[in-house]
């Protein structure tokens with residue numbers, strides 16, 4: 088015998104852990120809780136001590152009850168009508184045999200009175216029997232399950248008359264419930280609130296007895312009704328075998344666990360109770376308790392770490408990293424090459440050669456990828472040739488290609504896009520197989536192609552390199568078998584593997600909206616097996632795989648890694664390169680999908696560059712805008728109408744003003760929200776935005792233009808539409824200078840000695856040199872001095888010297904106009 092935990096000993100002794108703890112403490116052992124361990128000697132001591140208390144069960148039970156009462160005093164409900172002692176009795180007889188309800192309530196209470204423990208009351212016989220039964224029951228507490236279910240089948244009329252409780256007020260369980268119930272009345276209410284729980288009903292039944300029976304009959308009836316309803320399904324739960332592993336998350340409650348291990352919540356509560364943990368079925372349990380419970384059931388506890396269900400990438404990586412079981416999978420191939428070198432011809436030819444005659448009809452099915460079967464193996468070809476699609480996919484994080492077939496026409500040689508393709512392949516670290524095409528042509532020069540490619544590091548094996556070259560004629564189907572063989576060879580080298588036994592995961596190749604079928608997505612399965620009916624999240628969409636077809640247009644039930652399939656059943660159209668993951672249940676899939684969609688909207692909202700009058704022309708030029716959406720707010724209805732009419736008359740080719748909302752009043756948050764959602768500009772006439780609307784407009788990048796002259800408002804929109812919106816910076820003349828002297832200094836140039844006739848001149852001002860009323864030069868100040876010092880500004884009435892940047896032709900008598908560029912404030 089090794090070290091034992093308190094709860095284990097308690098279990099063996101058929102007493103509560105608390106009782107053992109109490110004894111242990113009395114014996115002076117250092118014991119914290121039911122998890123504390125005791126050595127053999129301590130165990131012996133405790134056993135002996137406990138034996139003493141158990142010699143006469145009938146009499147000792149109340150003792151332990153009394154102890155329990157002591158320790159549980161604060162837990163015991165005080166709201167019950169019966170004296171505390173009686174409650175304690177009920178508690179102590181938690182595991183009491185339920186046959187009690189055969190007895191009249193009166194005698195029950197009497198019999199359970201904790202008459203001082205040592206001097207049994209004359210009516211002790213019954214309790215004693217009960218306790219015996221109780222002990223017996225607990226001793227084999229797994230066994231009586233059979234008798235419970237029997238009891239359920241054979242109704243006990245007495246119990247029915249008593250409380251109208253269904254007979255499945257199965258005995259040991261109901262007693263256990265009673266214990267917990269009477270220990271914690273609040274919990275009881277919780278449990279009762281629990282939908283159709285047989286447990287709740289039973290508990291109530293038992294608890295009621297202890298509380299005096301007449302207690303709230305109406306509620307009982309209601310509960311009993313529920314109880315009856317739930318009888319059948321609950322019965323089946325018990326018949327199921329315990330699982331080997333309990334995947335739990337901290338905070339699960341008894342109900343959750345009950346479902347997972349196919350046991351009654353009552354049974355679990357009882358077990359927990361035996362360990363000294365008193366909970367109702369809705370209270371969340373900590374990690375230790377759950378693990379303890381699992382171990383007690385002989386189930387291996389395994390904590391399921393909660394993951395961000397919407398983070399598909401993380402999930403995807405995890406699945407990819409799961410290499411516990413692996414099978415070979417087919418290679419996924421992309422064909423690349425220069426324009427007209429024969430990519431499409433090759434793809435078509437491969438596809439047709441692979442399709443047997445009977446399947447010819449299915450060829451029309453284009454799902455973005457297809458499989459070629461050769462020598463009992465298959466190769467998946469992505470149907471979109473060219474590096475643009477390939478790079479797009481990669482840019483979006485979808486590295487689906489294992490091998491690249493580079494098509495180079497033997498009559499044309501290496502061309503710009505050939506080089507691009509090589510670079511893309513290298514960037515993706517995907518091996519290249521060169522297909523030298525069109526070798527049937529009279530002017531074909533495959534050797535030249537091979538020579539050219541050596542410059543890019545693609546050296547044929549014959550020449551000491553490691554690149555596979557196959558000379559083919561896509562058009563005439565020459566050497567295509569060899570090409571396929573080489574692809575498989577390369578695949579072998581790559582040791583492409585995946586685990587078909589896990590949940591399906593992969594990438595969207597294409598997606599579209601079909602009038603009849605709704606959202607249709609072509610998926611490439613990369614991990615696991617995708618099955619019809621699977622709850623799935625695809626990009627920002629979710630659903631269930633309703634119909635799944637393969638590249639031949641055939642309906643299939645399951646798709647393994649590297650298989651391209653087309654599915655329906657999604658709530659929306661995902662985007663190509665989106666990832667998909669199969670979820671355990673539809674509810675989680677929906678939650679994840681919705682969460683992702685919401686995140687996407689938020690992200691998009693952050694990124695959307697709203698139209699402002701400043702970028703209107705640009706946006707229009709990009710062809711993104713055919714209408715300028717406006718929201719008009721004005722002080723009076725007359726202004727609203729005047730503005731709307733005038734704005735609608737603006738005639739700019741190719742664009743039209745679209746007033747999406749017009750109203751009298753201040754610009755409010757709802758206007759801003761509308762503008763943000765529809766990419767509109769808000770025009771305010773004699774009105775201002777509310778503070779919150781202004782904040783929101785700033786946050787959402789919504790352009791608000793305020794005016795108090797109608798034609799200015801119209802002008803502004805029109806100018807903007809014509810792409811001639813005035814710069815937001817406006818020149819402001821701030822000073823006038825007279826040039827009174829000039830000095831020529833080598834290296835510096837001409838210094839103008841000036842006098843400020845009005846305003847001022849600043850170091851960073853713009854200057855305009857005016858001679859005889861004509862602007863002869865406009866530029867910047869290179870240096871500004873007052874006396875001998877560099878200064879920032881010289882004000883009216885003072886003299887100074889300045890040098891104009893890159894300009895020396897300054898003459899006495901010239902005037903200098905000083906200006907700054909000021910941001911035009913939004914009126």
Ligand SMILES: Nc1nc2c(ncn2[C@@H]2O[C@H](COP(=O)(O)OP(=O)(O)OP(=O)(O)O)[C@@H](O)[C@H]2O)c(=O)[nH]1
Nearest residue numbers: 425426427428429430431432524525560561562563
């Ligand atoms: N003689 C000969 N002609 C071929 C061969 N392969 C392709 N062609 C022809 O070359 C032309 C271009 O072929 P495509 O398959 O359209 O070339 P591609 O690379 O897909 O071209 P893009 O889609 O424009 O990038 C077509 O007229 C084909 O019939 C071949 O092996 N031999």
